[in-house]
Amino acid sequence: MSIAFIQKYITAYNRFDIEQIVTLSHPEIVFKNISNGQITAGAIGIAAFQYIVRQAAGMFISRSQTMKSTSQSAELTLVDIHHQAVLAINLANGIKAGEKLSLQGQSEFECKDNKIFRLTDIS
Known part of the structure; x- marks a missing residue:
């Protein structure tokens, strides 16, 4: 997968452009978010992924991912x-x-x- 394609995804993420994120994703996408070694979110298929992307967008006033x-x-x-x-919201951990x-x-x-088929975010 080209770095330019990934940058296109990150730009859409930073802009809260859910339609573009979905367009770049495979219909059978498998998504996982892992935080502190625990799976905190996951989706299989474009409809479930779109739902999670919409939920996540509502959590932030602004957001910016930068490739290092x-x-x-x-x-x-x-x-x-x-x-x-x-x-944009209070988190259970007190933030x-x-x-x-x-x-x-x-x-x-x-x-x-030529689409994102598996995406795993780890923090």
């Missing part, structure tokens, strides 16, 4: 990500709406039929 580095194998593209966001988050993480992208 990439590496590729035959099947996976790994992207080190810096994520900054301002929350309040309006507070800023700053996280380092990694996203794993796998392509099928």
Whole structure:
């Protein structure tokens, strides 16, 4: 998967462009979000993924992912990500709406039929 394609996805994510995110995703997409070693969200198929993307968008006033580095194998593209966001809601862990988050993480992208087929976000 090209870095330019991944950047297109990240740009859509940063702009809250759910339609573009869905357009770039395979109909059978498999998504996982892993935080502190625990799966915190997941979806199989485009409808479930679109639902999660919409939910996640509602959690933030603003958000920005920046690619820091990439590496590729035959099947996976790994992207080190810096994520900054301002929350729109209070979180269960005590972080309040309006507070800023700053996280380092990694996203794993796998392509099928020139679309994102597997996406795993790890922080």
